[in-house]
Amino acid sequence: MSVLRRMLSGEQLRVFLPLIAAVVGLAWYTEYHRDNFVAWTNLENILLQTSVLGIVAVGQTFLIATGELDLSVGTFAGFSAVLAATQVVDGRSEFISVVVVLIVGAVVGAVWGVVVTALRVPSFILTLGGLSVFQSLALVRAKNSPVPVRGYFEWLRTGDVLGLRTPIILLIAVTVAASLVLRYTRFGRQVYATGSSEEVAYLAGLPTARVKIVAYVISSVLAAIGGLVLMARIGSGDPRSGGGLELRAIAAVVLGGASLAGGRGSAMGTVLGVFVLGVVQAALTFLDVNDSWSDSVFGGVLIVAVLLTAISDLQRGSNARPNALTALFQRRRTPETRSSSTAPTSET
Structure with a gap:
C-alpha cells in the first residue's frame, strides 16, 4: 500500500486523475447509449487491441524522459513481425526466432544510441530515416505480402494466465517493470536528470x-516485443502492420503526462494514455461514429493533452526540472562524489 501511495502522489496524481476521469466519463456515456460497453469481454478486447501500442509506448517513455525520441519504432515493430514470421517459416524454432528478434532489437537500439550521442545527430532526423529503412526491409523480407504463421506462436496469441490473455500479461509485466526501474533505481533517476538538463x-x-x-x-x-505480439495477434508477419504506431506511441506518452523536452514521464501514465486512446476508439465504434472522424478525435485528444500540460507547466513555474536536479544532487552528496564534483561546484 505504501508503494502504491508513493506511485500515486504529487505530480503523477495530477496526471492520473484527469485520465481516469476521462475514461470513466466516456465509458459511462457510451454505456448509457449502448449496452455492454463496460462488460469484461469488451474491456478485455480494448486491452488486447492496445497491448502492442502500450508495450511500444512504454519503451518510448524512456526515450522521451531523456529528451530523445524514436520515430522508427512503428516500422521496426512491423519488421520484427516479418523477421519472426520468416524465421519460423524457414524451419527455425519459435524460441530461436524470438531470440533473434530481441537481439536485432538490442543492436538497433544500441546503434541509434551511439550515433545520437557520439555524432550528435538529431534523433528526429536519424530515426525518421530509420522509419523508411525498416519499412523497406520489411517489404523486401516479406516479398511485399504478409507471411502467414498459422499454427505458430499460439502461446502468444491465445495463451491464458490467471484468466488474462498473454498480450495483456506482457503489457502489465512491462508496465510494472518499467515503473519500478524509473521510480526506484539509480538508472531511472539518471534518465530524468539527463532529460531535465543533460549539461548539468x-x-x-x-x-x-x-x-x-x-x-x-x-x-x-x-x-521488437510489440512486433512479436502484433504478428501473433493478426496471424501473420505483415510488413505494413506497424505503420503509424510511432505517432500514437508518442501521443500516448504525452497524454500520460510526459514532456517532449524531457525530464518527465511515467510508464503508468503512458499506459493510462494508451487506454484512453483505446477507450475513445472503442466508444466511436460502439456509437457508430463514421470512421472518418477517428483521426480528428485522436488529434483533438492530443491537442487538448498538450495544451493542458503546457498550462500546468506555466502555473507551476516549470519547477519540475530544478526539483529533479536538486533531488539528484542531494542523493549524490557523498564523500566520494564531493571529491569528484569540484568542477560543477566552482561553476555554480
Whole structure:
C-alpha cells in the first residue's frame, strides 16, 4: 500500500486523475447509449487491441524522459513481425526466432544510441530515416505480402494466465517493470536528470551518453516485443502492420503526462494514455461514429493533452526540472562524489 501511495502522489496524481476521469466519463456515456460497453469481454478486447501500442509506448517513455525520441519504432515493430514470421517459416524454432528478434532489437537500439550521442545527430532526423529503412526491409523480407504463421506462436496469441490473455500479461509485466526501474533505481533517476538538463547532469558526473544508449536499447527491444505480439495477434508477419504506431506511441506518452523536452514521464501514465486512446476508439465504434472522424478525435485528444500540460507547466513555474536536479544532487552528496564534483561546484 505504501508503494502504491508513493506511485500515486504529487505530480503523477495530477496526471492520473484527469485520465481516469476521462475514461470513466466516456465509458459511462457510451454505456448509457449502448449496452455492454463496460462488460469484461469488451474491456478485455480494448486491452488486447492496445497491448502492442502500450508495450511500444512504454519503451518510448524512456526515450522521451531523456529528451530523445524514436520515430522508427512503428516500422521496426512491423519488421520484427516479418523477421519472426520468416524465421519460423524457414524451419527455425519459435524460441530461436524470438531470440533473434530481441537481439536485432538490442543492436538497433544500441546503434541509434551511439550515433545520437557520439555524432550528435538529431534523433528526429536519424530515426525518421530509420522509419523508411525498416519499412523497406520489411517489404523486401516479406516479398511485399504478409507471411502467414498459422499454427505458430499460439502461446502468444491465445495463451491464458490467471484468466488474462498473454498480450495483456506482457503489457502489465512491462508496465510494472518499467515503473519500478524509473521510480526506484539509480538508472531511472539518471534518465530524468539527463532529460531535465543533460549539461548539468554531465557536470554532476552522470554517464549521460550511456543513459541514452540504454534508453534506446530498451525502446527498440520493447518495439521488437510489440512486433512479436502484433504478428501473433493478426496471424501473420505483415510488413505494413506497424505503420503509424510511432505517432500514437508518442501521443500516448504525452497524454500520460510526459514532456517532449524531457525530464518527465511515467510508464503508468503512458499506459493510462494508451487506454484512453483505446477507450475513445472503442466508444466511436460502439456509437457508430463514421470512421472518418477517428483521426480528428485522436488529434483533438492530443491537442487538448498538450495544451493542458503546457498550462500546468506555466502555473507551476516549470519547477519540475530544478526539483529533479536538486533531488539528484542531494542523493549524490557523498564523500566520494564531493571529491569528484569540484568542477560543477566552482561553476555554480
